[in-house]
Each structure stands twice: as structure tokens, then as C-alpha cells.
Amino acid sequence: MTLAWIAQQRVQVRAAIPIKAGDVLHLSYTHSLSPTLFRREHLLESKFFSCDCSRCADPTELGTHMSTLKCSKCDDGTVMSTDPLDSQAAWKCSSTECAFTTSGTAVRKMLSVVQAEIDQLDLLEPGPAAVEQREAALKRYKSVFHPRHSLLLSMKLALAQLYGRVDGYSIDELPDIMLERKAEFCRALLKVFDVIAPGESRMRAMMLYELHAPLMFMARNEYSAGLMTQERLKERLQEPMQCLADAARILSREDPHSPEGITGKIAAQSVEQLKESVESL
Ligand SMILES: [Zn+2]
Ligand SMILES: [Zn+2]
Numbered sequence: 001m002t003l004a005w006i007a008q009q010r011v012q013v014r015a016a017i018p019i020k021a022g023d024v025l026h027l028s029y030t031h032s033l034s035p036t037l038f039r040r041e042h043l044l045e046s047k048f049f050s051c052d053c054s055r056c057a058d059p060t061e062l063g064t065h066m067s068t069l070k071c072s073k074c075d076d077g078t079v080m081s082t083d084p085l086d087s088q089a090a091w092k093c094s095s096t097e098c099a100f101t102t103s104g105t106a107v108r109k110m111l112s113v114v115q116a117e118i119d120q121l122d123l124l125e126p127g128p129a130a131v132e133q134r135e136a137a138l139k140r141y142k143s144v145f146h147p148r149h150s151l152l153l154s155m156k157l158a159l160a161q162l163y164g165r166v167d168g169y170s171i172d173e174l175p176d177i178m179l180e181r182k183a184e185f186c187r188a189l190l191k192v193f194d195v196i197a198p199g200e201s202r203m204r205a206m207m208l209y210e211l212h213a214p215l216m217f218m219a220r221n222e223y224s225a226g227l228m229t230q231e232r233l234k235e236r237l238q239e240p241m242q243c244l245a246d247a248a249r250i251l252s253r254e255d256p257h258s259p260e261g262i263t264g265k266i267a268a269q270s271v272e273q274l275k276e277s278v279e280s281l
Contacts, residue, residue, distance in 0.1 A: 002201055014253065016199030032196045033157070035067040035150040036084050037108055038115075052085055055196065059084050062195050066153065068146035069107070074098040078146060081107075114141065114151050121155070128168040134159050148192060160185040160210050171213050176221060179214035186211035202260050205250035209267050212243035216274070230281050237278050244271040 002014050019025065029047050030039045036056050043051045055062050059080035067084070069091070071077030077095035081104060091107050093100040117137065124130040134155045145152050163182040164171035174182070186207050193204050219236035222228050228236070244267045251264025 012253075016197070016201050028197070033066075033150055033154055035111065036061060036081075037067065037087060037104070037111060038150075040085075040087065050085070057085055064192050064195050065146040065148045066150040066192070066196070068149060070143055070146060071095065071098060071100050072143075073100040110144075111151065114144075118151060118154060122158070126162060127166050131159065131162050131166060131169055134162075148188065153189060153192060156185040157189055157207075160189065160207065164210075164213050171217060174214075174217070176218060179218050179221075183211060183214040183218070186214075200250045202251070202254065205247045205267075206260065206263060208243040209247040209251075209263055212240040212247070212267075212270070215240040215243065234278055234281055237274065241271060241274050241278070244268075244274065 002016050015025075030042045030051075032039075034042070040051050040056055043049060059067070059082075061067055065078070067080065069079040071079050071093040074093060074095050074097070077093040077098045077100065079091050079093050079100065079102070081089050081091050083089035086104070087108065088104045091102050091104060121130070121134055121137065124133065138152060138155055138159075141152060160182055163169055163178055163185075164174060169178070189207050190204065190211070193201065193207070197203065216237065219228075219233055219240070222236075223230070223233040248264055248267035248271055251260050251267060254261040254264055256262070256265065
């Protein structure tokens with residue numbers, strides 16, 4: 001479900017996925033991109049309950065691995081809580097040959113340190129330093145966290161929005177390798193949204209909007225380099241066109257003056273322009 005404030009202090013409630021009569025309605029009271037330890041703490045402090053939903057109870061967070069760590073003592077092991085509903089429970093390596101174990105308290109402390117670093121990064125003005133410092137942090141924590149860990153995803157989310165938008169990284173000057181990186185981050189986030197916030201949400205729409213740009217530029221670059229036919233270019237532009245159309249549809253329900261509402265309008269215009277340029281090919 002998604003909630004939106006609309007004029008005259010009215011609230012609009014909308015189902016993000018199709019619902020059948022009698023289905024239970026779900027609404028998240030917390031930050032869905034946070035790891036289980038943080039979400040459950042936040043819910044206890046702000047809503048006074050210990051969440052035991054299927055995501056919180058699952059050490060893999062429904063297969064997303066948003067809380068999973070990499071083992072520092074073996075090559076392929078991942079480290080997860082033995083009981084995510086108990087913040088004090090031990091965390092153990094998944095490899096049967098590895099005996100690595102640590103306490104929930106130690107994990108919580110480590111997460112706080114990294115979260116504090118991310119909070120500092122979030123204070124940076126959008127600019128080249130905001131990109132470069134986040135990329136450096138991703139590199140530094142690559143061996144600590146699963147690639148889909150919440151804390152890495154939050155940096156990837158910021159990067160997905162910064163690439164193409166800031167000095168030195170504007171969309172028309174991004175080399176293909178960075179366009180691919182932007183697209184990779186967008187796809188990783190969309191895949192996670194499928195599980196933790198399925199359906200037509202604002203964050204999905206904003207990510208689809210971000211994804212259209214690298215897809216469009218990569219196709220155009222390949223075509224300009226003589227690496228594909230005009231027919232193939234037309235085919236390749238279908239995906240970015242669909243991203244824009246979906247983003248425009250979802251965001252058309254937002255307040256037109258909100259950042260999301262404004263992006264929705266831009267997406268709707270862009271889809272028309274892209275359609276025209278495909279037809280004129
Ligand atoms: Zn929960
Ligand atoms: Zn291990």
C-alpha cells in the first residue's frame with residue numbers, strides 16, 4: 001500500500017499490488033531499505049512492538065540478503081543471524097567447514113559505525129566528491145557486506161541518482177562503463193523492491209526513471225559507433241521507453257508540485273519525445 005497526502009488534509013490510500021477480497025493489507029511503518037536490526041529497533045522505539053513479520057524472521061530477509069555479511073575467515077561463507085528476532089543472538093558463517101561466529105551486539109556496533117559514515121556522505125552536496133567518496137566506500141566495504149546488503153544498497157541508490165546529474169558525471173559525458181554501472185545499480189534496487197516493496201511504488205518509479213537514461217545512451221552510443229543496425233537500435237530503445245512510460249504512469253498519481261510529481265511530468269514528456277525519435281528513424 002502507498003499513502004499520499006493530498007490537498008485539504010486528505011489522505012489517499014492506494015494498493016500497490018492487486019488485492020483480492022479478504023486479503024490482508026500490508027503497510028510498512030519503517031524504512032524498508034534498512035537492515036533487520038535497524039528496522040526492528042526503530043519499530044520498537046517508535047511503534048512499541050517487536051516485529052516478527054516474515055522478512056524480519058528470515059535471516060536471508062526473504063532471499064534479498066539485506067542483512068548478510070561476508071565471512072572474514074573463509075572465502076565463500078556468508079554470515080547471518082542464528083535468530084533475527086533476537087538482537088543478541090549469535091551470527092554464524094554459512095560454510096560447514098568454517099567455525100566463525102560473532103555476537104549480535106558486535107554486528108550492531110559495526111553497522112552503526114558504517115551507518116554514521118553513510119550519514120556523513122549523505123550530507124555532501126551533489127557533486128563529484130559525492131560520487132567518488134561513495135564509490136570509495138563501496139570498495140572499502142566490498143569484502144564486509146553481501147552486495148545486496150542494505151547499507152551498500154543505500155549508497156548504490158544515491159549513486160544511481162548522482163551518475164548523470166553532477167559536474168564531471170553528466171549523462172552525455174559518462175563513458176559506457178559508468179552508464180553500465182548506473183544501470184546495474186538501478187536493476188539491483190528494482191530487484192530488491194520486487195521483494196520488499198512489490199508493486200507500483202514511488203521508489204520503483206523513481207528508479208525506473210533513472211534506469212531509462214543509461215539504457216538510452218548506451219544504445220545510442222553503440223549505434224553511433226556503427227555497432228548496430230537501425231532496426232536493432234529501435235528494438236533496444238523499447239526498454240528505456242517502457243521504463244519512462246511506467247515511471248510516468250506511477251508518478252502521475254503524485255502531487256504535481258512534489259519532486260516525484262515533477263519527475264512524472266518530465267517522464268511523460270520524455271516518452272513522447274523518444275517515441276517520436278524512434279518513429280523518425
Ligand atoms: Zn518485520
Ligand atoms: Zn566462514
